[in-house]
Amino acid sequence: xxxxxxxxxxxxxxxxxxxxxxxxxxxxxxxxxxxxxxxxxxxxxxxxxxxxxxxxxxxxxxxxxxxxxxxxxxxxxxxxxxxxxxxxxxxxxxxxxxxxxxxxxxxxxxxxxxxxxxxxxxxxxxxxxxxxxxxxxxxxxxxxxxxxxxxxxxxxxxxxxxxxxxxxxxxxxxxxxxxxxxxxxxxxxxxxxxxxxxxxxxxxxxxxxxxxxxxxxxxxxxxxxxxxxxxxxxxxxxxxxxxxxxxxxxxxxxxxxxxxxxxxxxxxxxxxxxxxxxxxxxxxxxxxxxxxxxxxxxxxxxxxxxxxxxxxxxxxxxxxxxxxxxxxxxxxxxxxxxxxxxxxxxxxxxxxxxxxxxxxxxxxxxxxxxxxxxxxxxxxxxxxxx
Amino acid sequence: xxxxxxxxxxxxxxxxxxxxxxxxxxxxxxxxxxxxxxxxxxxxxxxxxxxxxxxxxxxxxxxxxxxxxxxxxxxxxxxxxxxxxxxxxxxxxxxxxxxxxxxxxxxxxxxxxxxxxxxxxxxxxxxxxxxxxxxxxxxxxxxxxxxxxxxxxxxxxxxxxxxxxxxxxxxxxxxxxxxxxxxxxxxxxxxxxxxxxxxxxxxxxxxxxxxxxxxxxxxxxxxxxxxxxxxxxxxxxxxxxxxxxxxxxxxxxxxxxxxxxxxxxxxxxxxxxxxxxxxxxxxxxxxxxxxxxxxxxxxxxxxxxxxxxxxxxxxxxxxxxxxxxxxxxxxxxxxxxxxxxxxxxxxx
Numbered sequence: 001x002x003x004x005x006x007x008x009x010x011x012x013x014x015x016x017x018x019x020x021x022x023x024x025x026x027x028x029x030x031x032x033x034x035x036x037x038x039x040x041x042x043x044x045x046x047x048x049x050x051x052x053x054x055x056x057x058x059x060x061x062x063x064x065x066x067x068x069x070x071x072x073x074x075x076x077x078x079x080x081x082x083x084x085x086x087x088x089x090x091x092x093x094x095x096x097x098x099x100x101x102x103x104x105x106x107x108x109x110x111x112x113x114x115x116x117x118x119x120x121x122x123x124x125x126x127x128x129x130x131x132x133x134x135x136x137x138x139x140x141x142x143x144x145x146x147x148x149x150x151x152x153x154x155x156x157x158x159x160x161x162x163x164x165x166x167x168x169x170x171x172x173x174x175x176x177x178x179x180x181x182x183x184x185x186x187x188x189x190x191x192x193x194x195x196x197x198x199x200x201x202x203x204x205x206x207x208x209x210x211x212x213x214x215x216x217x218x219x220x221x222x223x224x225x226x227x228x229x230x231x232x233x234x235x236x237x238x239x240x241x242x243x244x245x246x247x248x249x250x251x252x253x254x255x256x257x258x259x260x261x262x263x264x265x266x267x268x269x270x271x272x273x274x275x276x277x278x279x280x281x282x283x284x285x286x287x288x289x290x291x292x293x294x295x296x297x298x299x300x301x302x303x304x305x306x307x308x309x310x311x312x313x314x315x316x317x318x319x320x321x322x323x324x325x326x327x328x329x330x331x332x333x334x335x336x337x338x339x340x341x342x343x344x345x346x347x348x349x350x351x352x353x354x355x356x357x358x359x360x361x362x363x364x365x366x367x368x369x370x371x372x373x374x375x376x377x378x379x380x381x382x383x384x385x386x
Numbered sequence: 387x388x389x390x391x392x393x394x395x396x397x398x399x400x401x402x403x404x405x406x407x408x409x410x411x412x413x414x415x416x417x418x419x420x421x422x423x424x425x426x427x428x429x430x431x432x433x434x435x436x437x438x439x440x441x442x443x444x445x446x447x448x449x450x451x452x453x454x455x456x457x458x459x460x461x462x463x464x465x466x467x468x469x470x471x472x473x474x475x476x477x478x479x480x481x482x483x484x485x486x487x488x489x490x491x492x493x494x495x496x497x498x499x500x501x502x503x504x505x506x507x508x509x510x511x512x513x514x515x516x517x518x519x520x521x522x523x524x525x526x527x528x529x530x531x532x533x534x535x536x537x538x539x540x541x542x543x544x545x546x547x548x549x550x551x552x553x554x555x556x557x558x559x560x561x562x563x564x565x566x567x568x569x570x571x572x573x574x575x576x577x578x579x580x581x582x583x584x585x586x587x588x589x590x591x592x593x594x595x596x597x598x599x600x601x602x603x604x605x606x607x608x609x610x611x612x613x614x615x616x617x618x619x620x621x622x623x624x625x626x627x628x629x630x631x632x633x634x635x636x637x638x639x640x641x642x643x644x645x646x647x648x649x650x651x652x653x654x655x656x657x658x659x660x661x662x663x664x665x666x667x668x669x670x671x672x673x674x675x676x677x678x679x680x681x682x683x684x685x686x687x688x689x690x691x692x693x694x695x696x697x698x699x700x701x702x703x704x705x706x707x708x709x710x711x712x713x714x715x716x717x718x719x720x721x722x723x724x725x726x727x728x729x730x731x732x733x734x
Contacts, residue, residue, distance in 0.1 A: 179417035355573030370561035
């Protein structure tokens with residue numbers, strides 16, 4: 001077989017992505033049809049910038065979802081004779097599976113295209129969840145700090161500034177090492193950080209349904225049971241059912257990323273709360289005799305959601321960059337992991353002779369972060385129109 | 387003002403103390419010390435031998451005391467061997483026990499000894515910082531003026547075509563971290579595969595003498611990522627100033643547009659970016675490490691990377707101090723500068 005030309009490579013890649021195009025078309029059609037009933041999400045489809053961002057983000061989301069169908073080869077499968085081959089090279093005679101390496105082979109003779117596709121899954125497995133956790137921590141601490149001020153605020157702000165003054169890269173070097181992974185530090189940190197989502201939800205339900213004991217018992221019960229199960233499994237690898245667990249290197253990466261992000265979220269939330277606290281509806285709730293947590297979580301927080309949603313999108317992008325940095329330095333990833341950062345790093349050595357293995361993951365990471373930034377811009381624009 | 391400064395410096399010192407302790411704790415964990423013993427002694431030592439090596443070299447004592455010694459507020463340990471020779475923390479370079487100082491920590495200017503480079507840490511840090519200083523100088527020269535110009539041009543007429551084009555570029559740059567743009571730049575401008583080969587993909591020769599050929603790519607890579615962010619901040623701040631009442635008054639007075647921008651808008655619009663530029667420094671450190679590893683430029687970032695990689699505890703500790711100090715000092719400068727630039731804020 002002959003090597004493919006660029007036109008044919010692009011056409012074949014387009015065909016490989018068919019589940020993504022299908023899912024994208026469906027989600028666009030549905031969201032566009034019902035955009036007047038979908039609140040802020042629906043308004044996104046009024047702004048071209050927001051739509052481009054949404055398209056890029058969803059493209060990578062669906063790619064991660066359908067990665068098994070899209071990737072023509074196993075991302076760690078090594079085929080002799082395909083080392084550093086240019087894009088579109090056919091497989092040697094007798095090799096099983098899809099007939100080409102669409103984007104060429106890397107320095108270990110693995111398929112660059114499949115690795116890029118599978119890499120999306122590595123990033124999207126951690127980045128949104130870690131960002132959500134960072135938000136939970138930031139909100140649970142930031143809301144009371146902004147509401148009560150005083151000594152509580154002073155102490156929490158000092159700790160937040162302490163973490164912020166720590167250069168990110170240094171923290172990663174110190175925290176994401178095999179020695180630390182073997183020690184009790186990751187579990188300990190995870191034990192503290194993972195407590196916050198449970199705490200947040202329990203306070204949330206409790207303050208809302210304080211006067212309706214049956215509903216309160218139901219919601220708090222569900223949260224505590226589910227939360228304790230996930231907490232034991234994720235933080236201490238002690239799930240009694242043996243379903244939930246997290247490998248130690250993923251755990252430490254997750255914890256490090258949450259740790260780096262939460263002080264910034266804390267500062268944003270604190271500032272927003274200080275601003276919103278002076279509004280009349282807060283005074284009204286205080287006069288009504290509502291509890292402080294009800295005012296904080298059900299009066300103030302919903303009114304801070306606009307800037308928080310925008311920052312959430314931006315922060316997922318920032319977390320993606322952080323994960324790439326970790327991968328680039330080989331911290332917390334296994335040698336064969338197809339994540340974009342470590343793929344870029346392993347290809348950067350031979351960059352001046354064989355640039356093709358480094359470019360696809362680099363462009364993939366760039367487009368995902370760009371999509372998230374555009375999405376945030378679109379959301380900001382639309383939420384300001386209210 | 388003096389009181390404000392004193393308070394800030396006090397908080398800064400407390401922060402530095404906490405952070406260095408955290409770093410000290412994390413670099414002096416048991417597995418790290420065991421690794422150190424094995425690289426310094428021999429790699430097949432038994433657990434008992436490791437313990438005795440640590441004992442002999444003063445590592446088997448409480449963490450707080452060792453932290454105090456390292457800072458220089460607790461006298462360094464000394465230990466007399468059975469054969470009468472004296473060893474000690476402050477005697478490691480063959481100093482005589484009688485003349486050696488009692489304290490030798492960073493307060494006395496003794497940063498320790500690098501196990502990787504076999505040299506004094508203070509010398510290594512000084513030479514490497516100088517190299518990184520050169521890199522940062524050129525990055526700043528490229529980054530700040532272009533970011534400010536782009537931001538001001540874009541924010542001057544919000545919504546115009548120039549604004550849309552410039553904003554798209556800055557948003558694209560903020561989405562391109564150094565390890566992505568560096569790789570793309572090398573592939574396009576330096577690889578034999580594309581064939582442009584305008585510049586070199588390695589900055590190793592720039593350590594001796596800086597030329598456009600060997601320094602263009604690292605500087606561009608580092609400047610671009612920060613530039614996008616600063617430009618977006620400048621644009622937002624400029625756009626806000628342009629809607630202010632006094633700008634409208636100036637226009638209604640019939641002033642020329644250029645004069646309004648230069649005399650009235652610019653100064654107020656540049657307050658926010660100043661803070662942003664200062665707060666960029668902590669992030670630039672990550673960029674420095676990435677760019678120096680990618681382009682093989684052996685400056686401070688590369689040293690930090692090597693120290694962490696080879697478990698060189700004292701070098702890593704000193705690198706952390708420098709990094710933390712840079713962050714804290716830039717924060718202080720940004721606070722003070724903000725007060726000076728912004729006439730609306732008065733500290734009493």
